[in-house]
Each structure stands twice: as structure tokens, then as C-alpha cells.
Amino acid sequence: MATAHEALTLRDRLRGMSGVAVGVTLIAMAFSLFHLTTSFRGTLSTLQQVYVHLGFAMALIFLTRPIVSEESRFRRLRWFIDAPLVVASVVVSVYPVVNFLDIARRGAGDPTEVAVVLGVIATFLVLESARRMVGWALPLLSSIFIVYAFVGPHLPMIIAHRGFNLERVSATLYLTTNGIAGTPLQVSATYVAIFIVFAAFLNVSGAGKFFIDWSYAALAWFRGGPAKVAILGSALMGTINGSAVANTVATGTFTIPIMKRAGLRPAFAGAVEATASSGGQLMPPVMGAAAFIMVEVMGRPYSEILTAAALPAVLYFVALFAMVDFQVARQSIKGIPRKQLPSAWKIFKKGWHLIAPLVLLIYLLVIVRYTPIKAAFFATIAVILASWLRANTRMGVNRIVGALKEGGLSMLEVAAACAAAGITIGILMLTGLALRLSGLLIDFSGGNLMVLLFLTMGVSIILGMGLPTSAVYVVLASLVVPAMVKLGVEPMAAHLFVLYFGVMANVTPPVAIAAYAGAGLAGADPTRTGVIAFRLALAGFILPFLWVYNPALIMQGPLPQIILAGLSALIGILSLAATVQGYLFSSIARIHERVLLGIGAFMLIKAGLMTDLIGLGAIGLAIGSRFMLGAVPLPPSPVLAPFDEAETEGATT
Incomplete structure (x- = not known):
């Protein structure tokens, strides 16, 4: 009470x-x-x-x-x-x-x-x-x-x-x-709406602050730790709220100043936050409500969607961690001393109860097999009940009203965009163009799958610049995915393909909306921040092509094939990170080493025994060069600004 x-x-x-x-x-x-x-x-x-x-x-x-x-002289109108x-x-x-x-x-x-x-x-x-x-x-x-x-x-x-x-x-x-x-507004009025309300209750209960504080205490002592805090915290929050921009602003208010204090350039700090916040929509179990929309659109079980999306999401964030780690290592940026950090275990003990609603949500979906809408309702009630286990998170009337208001206002962008998207789809259906679109795309691509994939990527990114990710997915699942399936793409691979590129629009110049939000918080140039975010998210632009040609990456196939595909892709994306950031084994990589690493990355990323052998050979030559020619000295470590323990209390709720 x-x-x-x-x-x-x-x-x-x-x-x-x-x-x-x-x-x-x-x-x-x-x-x-x-x-x-x-x-x-x-x-x-x-x-x-x-x-x-x-x-x-x-x-x-x-x-x-x-x-x-309100500032306009015409405000009375x-x-x-x-x-x-x-x-x-x-x-x-x-x-x-x-x-x-x-x-x-x-x-x-x-x-x-x-x-x-x-x-x-x-x-x-x-x-x-x-x-x-x-x-x-x-x-x-x-x-x-x-x-x-x-x-x-x-x-x-x-x-x-x-x-x-x-x-x-x-x-x-x-x-x-x-x-x-x-369909877009139907999805907004059912799945998306209730999960936005659920996210609002989690946020007001203090779960967002708990995720950030725990991530900070657990990771900030690592090399470039504040940037890794941003990645983990944004992944945890992004999977729930489904908005890259909102997540960038909410978590970036805390993480970006800490990254700048640790020695990271403002544009890089803003880009890290934007890239991680965007990737949160790819991370199970909620995927910004996309997982439940896919259940409705595809008619596949939730557990199947969850399984298929897991490995690509892990690879995306591993690649992002590597990108950040290699960059801070190249700049000789250290972590924050452990003695200046709060105890991760103490923070976990204070806030563990806020994880319970997420656990309940997964249990109701996977074990009990409730509909996503009903599962989200009980998870929302669980947030209120769980909050009462600690005095500092207890949700009384004031907080519940705040959560209800935040939930209602957070639905506006998605509802407006989905309604407008419905007009486009309605005209396509009325005129019959929707039925011909798959054929037109196939004809335009000349029946070449790779050309069709690039066309689909372009359409997904363009739509993603003006639509929320869920709306982009619903539109393209109806209009473009059938053409991909006609050319032999496995349906799950096709649906995840359009979802990923709808997300990547948030960090794709010239309209990298999430990156621009991060730039505003960091006080950095928006264009430069967008370019850096694009580089950091490079794995997200490559992985979808991989699982189209090798569905083992989305758990389609025998276990040995899945393990081999995962290991090959893992080594490939680590090599890609080393190529982009120019870092190899504790020192700066030379030009020819970066070229070899790049060749190795793309060969390993592509499925096949021969390409894997070529890729491993190229990476082996780069490593051999390092031992033969020696290391390139790194710059001296930057001097950190005085640390203020109050910063750990700065997470937004």
C-alpha cells in the first residue's frame, strides 16, 4: 500500500x-x-x-x-x-x-x-x-x-x-x-504497447539504475572499463525498451561522461553508447519486442526465435567489445582502480530482486507458454511486487503513476509511425503492387541472391531512418521477405536479415539517429560520431549475409556444424576488429598486417572449409610478421581526471 x-x-x-x-x-x-x-x-x-x-x-x-x-510569438494560435x-x-x-x-x-x-x-x-x-x-x-x-x-x-x-x-x-x-x-498498428496496439509499459515499470522501479551500477562495478576496472560498462548496460536496457535513441539518451547520460573522463575521445564515447544501445534490440530475450512480433508474423514458437537470435547477438556484442578493447589498448587507456569502485556483489545483493520480473517473463513464455501479451502483463505486476522487497525500490502510488505516464508517452512514436506505415501497405495491397513487389525485386536483381540481399539491406536501412525498428520489420516481413524466400533463403534467416538492418539504420550515416543522440550528450561532432558508430557496428552489417549462406549461425543444422560455424565467425569478427582498429597483440598493427587480418576475417566469416583454411593462413601470416618484425610501441597512458564516487549514482531511472 x-x-x-x-x-x-x-x-x-x-x-x-x-x-x-x-x-x-x-x-x-x-x-x-x-x-x-x-x-x-x-x-x-x-x-x-x-x-x-x-x-x-x-x-x-x-x-x-x-x-x-511555447517560445513562438504565435503560440496563442x-x-x-x-x-x-x-x-x-x-x-x-x-x-x-x-x-x-x-x-x-x-x-x-x-x-x-x-x-x-x-x-x-x-x-x-x-x-x-x-x-x-x-x-x-x-x-x-x-x-x-x-x-x-x-x-x-x-x-x-x-x-x-x-x-x-x-x-x-x-x-x-x-x-x-x-x-x-x-499489421503495423495491430502490432503496436498489442505486443509493442504492453512491452513498452513493462519497460516503463522496470525503469521507474530502478532496474535501469541497477543494471548500470552493477555493470559499472563489475567492469569499470578493466582496460577501457567505462566503455564496456556502456556496452553491457545498454544491451540490458536496450533489449527491453526497443528504442535505440531512448536507450542512448537514458544510459548515455551516465556512461558517456565516465568514458570521457577515462580518456576516450567524445566522438568515440558517443559512438560506443549508440552502437551498444542499437544492438540491445537484437539481444534476447525481449529484443525490443521484436521477438514477439516475429512469433506473430512467422507463426514460429518463441523458443525457436530466441534460439535463432542468440548466437548472432552474442557475436555482435563480442565484436563490439573487441572493437572497444583494441581501441582503448591502442590509446593505452587503463581502467578505473578497483579501490575506487563500489562492490559489484553488494550492488547485486541490493538489486537482485529487480531481475525477477525478467526471469518470470522468460519462464511464462518458454515453460508455461503464455502468449507474449499475457506474459508481459504478469511480468509488469511482478515488477511492482518485486520492488517492495527493498525500501529504496518500493513502488507506491507516486511511482506507479509515473510509470503509467511514462509508458503512455513512450508509445507515441511507435503508434504514429506504424499508423503511417499502414497507409503505405494499404495502398500497396489495394493496387496489387504488393503482390507484384516480390517479382519486381527478383527481376530487378536478375535472380541473383547477393544483389537481392544488397537491395533488401538498402531498403531496410532507408526505412529504418524514419521508422522504429519494429515497424521496419513488420513492413519488410510483408513486402520483401517473400522475395528472399523465393530465391531459397531460409525463412528464419530472411526475417532476421531485415530486422538486423532495420536496427543498423540507427548507426548508419547520413541519418544515424542514435549516433547523433550520443554526439549531443558527448559534445561531439555528429557526423564524426556517426562514422565511428558505423565502424564499431561493422559486424552487424556482415553477420546477416553470413547466416543467409550458412544458417548454422542461427542454429539451423546439426550441432557440429553450428559449433564450427560459430568458432569460424568468432575468429573472423575478432580479426575484423583488429583490422578496423589497427591493433594486434599488445601493439599497433602495421599496414600489411591489417591487410592480412582483413583478408583472414572475410575468409573466415564466409562458410566453407577452403575459405576457412585461407583465412587462418592469412591470420597466421599476420601473427608471424609480428614475431619477426617486433612490436610497434604504444603511446603513453593518459592521465585520468580525479574520480568522483558520486558518478556511480548518476544512472538515470
């Missing part, structure tokens, strides 16, 4: 807010409570579930993202624009919820005049809310496809169609599950 003091604090907080702030808090809380309720009792019909979700999201977006800033948009958001969302039976009976072919008008308004609201949340790129793409629906007869034969009138386009986008309420 909450104490009287906690309840009083909550009342005082609400009294100190403006009317708008109180309204936002209450709506965001109701948003989270709606998803907690439906995750336990069962979701509504598809159209009802989606439009309740979208109504909450759009109302909050227009309340929290005003069309003009805000309510003449935003207030009607909030009301319209409620109206267009309530109509399908109340009339879903009539809509199902009529279908898109016989809409009422009211429905057509509301469909036009709903489409505009979705595009505007997406613009405010994720920028112009996605709404512009959706708008182009809307125009495409009308001008089809006037286009070249390869993409032409018979054309559709306003009534049909409006009804399809608004009243069917092939438009705004399509």
Missing part, C-alpha cells in the same frame, strides 16, 4: 501542474491502463483495439507536440489548431469502435458518407501526427502512395493499375485491416 506521504506527494504534484499537464498525465495513464487491462482480459476486436490505441496516441501527440513552440485536432482524433477513433459491426457488414465497398469523410480526416491526422513524431520522411512516403492510388492508369505498365476513387481509398484506409489499422 502507498503511504500517506506518497499520496500527498502525488496530490501536490498534480496541483502544481497546468491543466494541460494534468490532462496529459491522466490520458497517458489511461492509455497504459487500457493496454494492461486488455493484455490480461483479452484484446478487443481488431478494429476496436487498434482505434482505441490510435485515439489515445494521436490525442497525446497533439497535446504534447504543439504545432508552434496553438489552441486554434491543436485543440480541434485533439477533438477530431477522438471522433475518428470512436466511430470504428462503436460501429465496428456495421463496418464489418458493409465492408470497404459500401461505406457511408460519414465514414468516407471521417476516413479523409483520419488519414490527414495520421500523417500529421507522424510528421510531428518522426519527421517528414514517412508522411511524405505515405502521401506519395496515396497519390499513386489515384493516378495508376497514367503510369508505366510495370507499376500501373486501374485507379481508385476517393470513396474507395478513404474506406480502405480507414475501415479495413489493410490500411491504417493494418
